[in-house]
Amino acid sequence: MSGQRRFERRFEGPSDLHLHSLRSDGTEPPETVVRAAHRYGLRTIALTDHDTTAGWAEAAEATTSLGMTLLPGMELSAKHGWRSVHLLAYLFDPDNPALRAEMERVRTDRMGRAERIVRNISRDYDLSWADVVAQTSDGATVGRPHIADALVARGLAVDRSAAFEGILHPREGYYEGHYAPDPLTAVRLIVAAGGVPVVAHPTPAGRGLMMPVPYLEELIDAGLAGFELDHRENTPAGVAVLRGIVERRNLIVTGSSDYHGLGKPNLPGENTTSDEMVERIIARGTGVAPVFP
Ligand code: AMP
Ligand code: FE
Ligand code: FE
Ligand code: ZN
Numbered sequence: 001m002s003g004q005r006r007f008e009r010r011f012e013g014p015s016d017l018h019l020h021s022l023r024s025d026g027t028e029p030p031e032t033v034v035r036a037a038h039r040y041g042l043r044t045i046a047l048t049d050h051d052t053t054a055g056w057a058e059a060a061e062a063t064t065s066l067g068m069t070l071l072p073g074m075e076l077s078a079k080h081g082w083r084s085v086h087l088l089a090y091l092f093d094p095d096n097p098a099l100r101a102e103m104e105r106v107r108t109d110r111m112g113r114a115e116r117i118v119r120n121i122s123r124d125y126d127l128s129w130a131d132v133v134a135q136t137s138d139g140a141t142v143g144r145p146h147i148a149d150a151l152v153a154r155g156l157a158v159d160r161s162a163a164f165e166g167i168l169h170p171r172e173g174y175y176e177g178h179y180a181p182d183p184l185t186a187v188r189l190i191v192a193a194g195g196v197p198v199v200a201h202p203t204p205a206g207r208g209l210m211m212p213v214p215y216l217e218e219l220i221d222a223g224l225a226g227f228e229l230d231h232r233e234n235t236p237a238g239v240a241v242l243r244g245i246v247e248r249r250n251l252i253v254t255g256s257s258d259y260h261g262l263g264k265p266n267l268p269g270e271n272t273t274s275d276e277m278v279e280r281i282i283a284r285g286t287g288v289a290p291v292f293p
Helices: 003-008 029-039 056-066 097-122 127-134 142-155 160-165 183-192 213-221 236-249 275-284
Strands: 014-021 043-047 069-080 083-090 198-199 226-230 252-255
Touching: 003 226, 014 029, 014 069, 014 083, 014 252, 029 043, 029 056, 043 056, 056 069, 069 097, 069 142, 069 183, 083 160, 097 142, 097 183, 127 142, 127 183, 142 160, 142 213, 160 236, 160 252, 183 198, 198 275, 213 236, 252 275
Parallel strands: 014 043, 043 069, 198 226, 226 252
Antiparallel strands: 069 083, 083 198
16 A cells, blocks of 8 residues: 555544444443444444434544544345345435335334234233333334343343343244345445445354355345455354455455444454455445544
């Protein structure tokens, strides 16, 4: 890299491009998430709450005051058949009507779905919808983590992870799915909004196998920018396959923590994204600018 380019660069690593706040299922306000990231030595972050941009303004205020760079982002829920697929989206226009409508549809259906899960659970356990509302901040994207917190508050699980392994596990029979677009539709929506789509934890253990390679090729043809290869839930065998695709198609690779505050053991900066890859994301995003300090 030339000295000139280095001089022009306006962000600083280390970078962690996948963090959640209580605008979705993290346990901390955006400002606290940013402070935690700063404490762990990060200098560039993306706030990627599920299906919402509600935390962007607060996060931007906090990163600016700490001299950090923010890439506004989101983790959009998608579904490929029975597989739950999460698409990280960076630097998209938050006012793009088609994308906004889809995000709203997902959030609304998540709410009804959470109520259905709670109704199922309440047949066997002392849990009410009010318990879940009490664990959810206003306007947040509702997910099973909030039901998990309600189960913990009721003494029906010791922590979130135990709730997911117990009552919330599909095998227990209370599970309900929610609406989500297929990944191809999701990629097209993000790209049309000027955003950069990256598949989050693309080869997760215990959450089903990764999407079939021919389908991944279709996503790439539609504008999928890359894969989050460094994430604690990825399996080595899957990552090896994806590395081959990344090389062949010259894709972006990211590494991130998927921090959820106290809701998961994941810590800010446990995986990071290289400066080169952050630059490629910034160069490719046209919907909104990064918030530089
Ligand atoms: P949902 O999208 O509502 O089905 O819930 C899935 C979300 O729960 C994911 O986004 C994860 O962040 C979170 N999650 C999944 N497994 C666990 C776990 N074992 N402990 C805590 N959070 C989890
Ligand atoms: Fe989450
Ligand atoms: Fe995810
Ligand atoms: Zn996430």
